[in-house]
Amino acid sequence: MCNKSTTFDQRCLQSSHNQTETANLLRRRVSVWSGSFLTFLLLLFVIKYGCPCCPDTEEPRPVPLVRTNGPAPLAPADDWGWSVTMVWGFWDLTPPNGSSQTSAASLQGKITYQTLFFDNRMFVKFKLCGKLLCFKLIFSQKCGQFFVGQKRQKSKIYSNSCKKCVFTFLYLVYSFRGLATGIYTTNSAEACQYVAANSEANILVVENQKQLDKILQVKDHLPHLKAIVQYKGELQQKAPFLYTWAEFMKLGEEVPDEQLNAVIDSLRANECCTLIFTSGTTGNPKACMLSHDNVIHTAASMVNLKYAEEVMVSYLPLSHAAAQLVDMWLGISCAMTTYFAEPDALKGSLVNTLKEVRPTCFVGVPRVWEKMQEKMKAVGAKASPMRSTVAGWAKSIGLRYNYSNQVPWGFMLANNLVFKKVRESLGLDRCKLCFTGAAPITKDTLEYFMSLNIPLLELYGMSESSCPHTISTDTHYHLTSCGKKMPGSKTKLENPDEDGSGEICMWGRHVFMGYLDMPDLTAEALDQDGWLHSGDLGRHDQNDFLYITGRIKELIITAGGENIPPVPIEDSVKAEVPIISNAMLIGDKLKFLSMLLTLKCVVDDNGEPTDELSPEALIFCQHHNVTATKVSEIVANKEPAIYNAIQEGMERANARATSNAQKIQKWTILERDFSVNGGELGPTMKLRRPIVVKMYQEKINELYAVATETQQTVQH
Numbered sequence: 001m002c003n004k005s006t007t008f009d010q011r012c013l014q015s016s017h018n019q020t021e022t023a024n025l026l027r028r029r030v031s032v033w034s035g036s037f038l039t040f041l042l043l044l045f046v047i048k049y050g051c052p053c054c055p056d057t058e059e060p061r062p063v064p065l066v067r068t069n070g071p072a073p074l075a076p077a078d079d080w081g082w083s084v085t086m087v088w089g090f091w092d093l094t095p096p097n098g099s100s101q102t103s104a105a106s107l108q109g110k111i112t113y114q115t116l117f118f119d120n121r122m123f124v125k126f127k128l129c130g131k132l133l134c135f136k137l138i139f140s141q142k143c144g145q146f147f148v149g150q151k152r153q154k155s156k157i158y159s160n161s162c163k164k165c166v167f168t169f170l171y172l173v174y175s176f177r178g179l180a181t182g183i184y185t186t187n188s189a190e191a192c193q194y195v196a197a198n199s200e201a202n203i204l205v206v207e208n209q210k211q212l213d214k215i216l217q218v219k220d221h222l223p224h225l226k227a228i229v230q231y232k233g234e235l236q237q238k239a240p241f242l243y244t245w246a247e248f249m250k251l252g253e254e255v256p257d258e259q260l261n262a263v264i265d266s267l268r269a270n271e272c273c274t275l276i277f278t279s280g281t282t283g284n285p286k287a288c289m290l291s292h293d294n295v296i297h298t299a300a301s302m303v304n305l306k307y308a309e310e311v312m313v314s315y316l317p318l319s320h321a322a323a324q325l326v327d328m329w330l331g332i333s334c335a336m337t338t339y340f341a342e343p344d345a346l347k348g349s350l351v352n353t354l355k356e357v358r359p360t361c362f363v364g365v366p367r368v369w370e371k372m373q374e375k376m377k378a379v380g381a382k383a384s385p386m387r388s389t390v391a392g393w394a395k396s397i398g399l400r401y402n403y404s405n406q407v408p409w410g411f412m413l414a415n416n417l418v419f420k421k422v423r424e425s426l427g428l429d430r431c432k433l434c435f436t437g438a439a440p441i442t443k444d445t446l447e448y449f450m451s452l453n454i455p456l457l458e459l460y461g462m463s464e465s466s467c468p469h470t471i472s473t474d475t476h477y478h479l480t481s482c483g484k485k486m487p488g489s490k491t492k493l494e495n496p497d498e499d500g501s502g503e504i505c506m507w508g509r510h511v512f513m514g515y516l517d518m519p520d521l522t523a524e525a526l527d528q529d530g531w532l533h534s535g536d537l538g539r540h541d542q543n544d545f546l547y548i549t550g551r552i553k554e555l556i557i558t559a560g561g562e563n564i565p566p567v568p569i570e571d572s573v574k575a576e577v578p579i580i581s582n583a584m585l586i587g588d589k590l591k592f593l594s595m596l597l598t599l600k601c602v603v604d605d606n607g608e609p610t611d612e613l614s615p616e617a618l619i620f621c622q623h624h625n626v627t628a629t630k631v632s633e634i635v636a637n638k639e640p641a642i643y644n645a646i647q648e649g650m651e652r653a654n655a656r657a658t659s660n661a662q663k664i665q666k667w668t669i670l671e672r673d674f675s676v677n678g679g680e681l682g683p684t685m686k687l688r689r690p691i692v693v694k695m696y697q698e699k700i701n702e703l704y705a706v707a708t709e710t711q712q713t714v715q716h
Contacts, residue, residue, distance in 0.1 A: 181275040181287070182319025184683045185211060186607070186676055193218035199275055199287055199516060200224040208232045269293045272513060276321045276463040279682035287516035288321075288463045297509040298466040299329035301486045303361075303433070303473065308335040311360045311430070313353055315345040320684065321463040322438055326363050347605060351375075354427030361433040366441035367685045369456060372426060373448050374600070377578075378615035394418035395451035402450045403479075419453040428454065433474065435459055437467075438684045440548070440567055443480055444575045450479065458482045460546060464525060464532055466510040470546045481545040482538075486510065491546065492531065493538060501549045504538040505531040537565065554689060556588045562661040564593070569664070572656060573597075576649035579620040579642065582674045584692055585664070586700055594666040594703045596696060597646070598673040599631050609673035620645075635669050666703045670696065 183195050185207070192214050196204065202224055206212045212230050219225060231245035243251075273292045277285040302325070312331065316323035331338050341353040350368065380391060394414035401411055423429040434449075437459035449456050457472035460482030469491070472483030485491050489508030496502035511532045514522035525533055537550040550565030557563055566585035573583050573595065581600040587593040600614040611630045613621065621628055624641040628634050634642050646667070654663040674680035680692050693700065 179272055179275055181277065182317055184317055184319055186683070187214075189214040189217040193221055195277055195285065195287075196222050196225065203227045203229065205229045205231065209236055267292065274324065275516060276324070277319065278463055279684050279686055286518060286521060289513040289516055290466055291513055294466045294510055294512060295325070295329045296333070297488070298325060298468065298486075299333040301488055301510075302330060302468055303471060305330075305334045305336075305361070309360070310334055310336045311357060312336050312338050313341055313350075313357050313359050313362060314338050315341040315350055315353070316365070317683075320438070321467045322363060322365075325467045344605065347603065347607060351426060355425075356427070358427055358430045360430050361435070362428065362431050363435040363437065363459075364456075365438045365685060366436055366445065367439075369436055369441065369445055369449065373445055374614065374616045376422070378619060381619045391418060398451040398453045399447065401453065402455055415453065422452050423454065426454075433457060435472075437461070439686050440571070442571045442575060444571075446479055460538075460548060461506075462534060464512045464534075465506050465508075466512065469506045469508075469510065476545075478541070478543075478545045481541070481547050483546065484544055485546070491540075493540065494533070496539075499539065501537050501539040503552060504534045504536045504546070504548075506534065507531050556585060556593070558587050558593070558661055559589055559591045560661060562659070564662055569593075569653065569657075569662065570595075572653040573649060573664070576652050577646050579617045580646070580649075581614075582680075582687070584687060584689065586693070586703070590704060592665040593661075593663065594668075594700070595650075595664050596692070596699065597667055597669045599634065599669060601631055601673050603675075607675060607677055609675050609678070631673075632671060635671050668699055668703060670699070 179199070181195065181199050181201070183192050187195070195201075196215075196218075201222070204215055204225060204227075206215060206228060208230065212228065212235075215228060219228075225241070227241050227243060229243045229245060229248045231248075235242055235244055269292050271291060272289045273295055274290050276288045276290060278288065279285065312326060314323065314327040316327075318324055318327065327338055330336065339353065339357045339359075342349045345353065346368070348371075351372070354362070380388065383391065393410075394417060397408055397410050397414040398419065400408045420429065423431070428434065434454055434456050435458075436456045441456070441458065446456055446458075455474070455477060457474070457477060458481065459468045459471050461467050461469040468486060469489060470483045470485050472478075472481065476484055486508070489506060489510060492505045492507075493500070493502030494505050507530055511526070511530065514526065527533065535552050536548060537552060537555075538546050538548050540546055550567060554566055555563050556566055564585075564587065569585055570583040574580050579599055580597050582596075582598045584596045585593060586595060598609075600617040602610045602612040602614055604610055611632050613629055613631060613634075618629065621634075621642065624645055626634075626639055626641050628637075628639055628642075633639070646669075650664050650667060657663045672678065674687070674692070676683060676685070680688060680695065682688055
């Protein structure tokens with residue numbers, strides 16, 4: 001939470017909007033001199049006469065502030081309004097001063113939120129104590145106000161994350177009093193139709209012609225759609241409902257300030273602000289309704305950051321709950337500087353951006369950390385014996401330091417020889433907080449980065465909880481734990497078993513409003529007392545740290561009635577056999593457990609897995625005297641050395657099983673790795689188990705058919 005003085009806010013209650021904005025800006029600039037008599041006189045001068053260094057300009061009409069001891073402006077419970085959807089993308093950025101040059105030529109762009117506030121005269125009011133919990137935004141230009149009808153507009157953005165996406169998102173939410181929703185650029189035309197139709201989108205904002213073509217394929221099935229805006233490139237066809245960004249901006253030139261101010265003033269804290277569609281790992285995606293109060297409270301409560309000093313890198317699409325929270329709401333609340341990575345960030349260029357930006361905090365999904373780990377291991381395998389010895393010694397020091405929280409002998413030397421250099425090579429030398437979330441991460445990856453003195457702080461939450469519910473910090477951290485609950489929230493474990501593991505239920509102001517147009521599913525998720533039932537299993541330790549132990553819907557119930565959480569077993573196998581990329585446990589309603597495996601391979605520019613083995617997989621093959629360079633070669637020949645190594649890893653994992661029912665009896669290697677485009681993984685890289693079962697049902701049948709035939713032969 002950012003530290004802000006309340007004294008000055010109280011004085012501003014009687015001042016005009018211009019005086020308030022200028023005084024707030026000056027207050028932040030001179031905060032290092034707080035208490036100074038000279039500063040006090042200077043502030044009084046500005047309040048009374050205005051800022052002497054800023055010329056008088058025409059201002060929008062004053063917006064009255066709400067006193068902190070007054071009632072919060074709330075909407076009736078039965079009026080949550082309409083929605084807005086967008087399709088994210090990158091664009092060529094221009095700094096606020098109009099210059100065509102960016103601060104770093106290779107970067108897609110940068111936002112300094114203070115600059116965004118004051119250069120564009122966006123006035124943002126926060127009353128974090130709960131009295132006023134919505135934004136008030138005033139633009140120096142009316143920025144393409146596009147009013148369609150009288151109700152709140154629904155818009156979708158269909159593109160990758162960028163500066164224009166953030167602007168469009170905020171503009172649609174606060175100038176339209178609308179709702180914004182994201183669609184992943186990897187979505188098919190049918191998936192786009194599902195999201196746009198279910199949210200009844202009125203406006204679609206697309207990045208380019210490629211994304212526009214998908215929407216045009218399904219436009220006839222979207223009766224609520226009134227306009228499509230393409231913000232990158234020229235339109236290749238003309239239609240009354242198609243707009244370029246420039247045409248869209250011109251639509252609001254004649255709209256009077258009074259009309260805009262009336263819309264802004266009508267915002268209410270308990271109204272829906274944004275829709276987040278779930279990843280659909282267990283069924284069709286559901287639209288989570290998050291209110292203004294949800295997002296502002298979460299941003300204010302999540303973590304202690306230094307106001308106007310933090311630097312972040314944006315690389316996840318804004319259809320992702322974590323991206324919205326970090327890139328927008330947290331960025332606004334603490335005036336962060338946000339850089340936007342290249343479109344191919346998750347395909348390998350993210351590290352280059354990190355090295356150039358050197359963020360002060362970074363949120364990485366597990367796959368990002370795993371790719372970093374794989375690359376560093378591949379480089380380490382080629383190092384000289386001397387370097388390998390030094391690196392191994394330093395890693396042992398790093399583990400001792402982070403496990404014991406005491407400085408062991410040799411730590412400073414290890415820090416100078418290894419840890420600092422690794423951080424610099426990753427662009428994390430200024431990073432104080434390295435978070436991971438959105439999907440499970442293995443203990444192997446956590447320990448690897450811990451050995452390099454880069455502890456990864458796990459978050460736990462879901463779209464329905466405005467993203468985080470528990471957070472690890474540099475002072476509250478246990479390995480494999482997801483940390484402790486956020487301030488003001490509560491956790492309970494329902495129906496715990498003998499080990500203390502039960503369903504994780506959450507309560508607090510971060511809990512969502514419900515699923516859009518799905519009252520039955522909302523009632524399943526939210527009980528009458530406001531507890532959100534996550535469907536995840538977890539336990540608490542004696543210090544109230546939360547550990548995730550499984551997911552109820554993912555539990556495998558064997559034919560013998562044994563309840564088995566698959567993730568720990570899958571992680572154990574992957575830790576034992578480094579060549580394995582993905583592992584999925586099979587066995588629901590079956591007599592024994594089996595497993596589908598994929599091998600690590602190179603991913604192309606479109607995110608598609610190729611047949612080429614990854615560098616780490618090649619090293620594994622070399623260690624076993626195998627010359628194969630392709631996945632197909634190993635699978636087709638059932639390469640004995642590799643298959644034996646995998647079987648030995650299975651046996652080591654089985655040796656740690658708590659019962660015979662949890663031991664893996666059969667396994668097979670698939671010809672292709674899992675991917676988002678392939679359908680096996682969701683947008684957040686979560687395994688879509690029901691879909692994988694359908695896709696590879698024949699392979700699964702073969703595993704159990706072979707076992708049945710063998711059993712029958714033995715019986716005869």
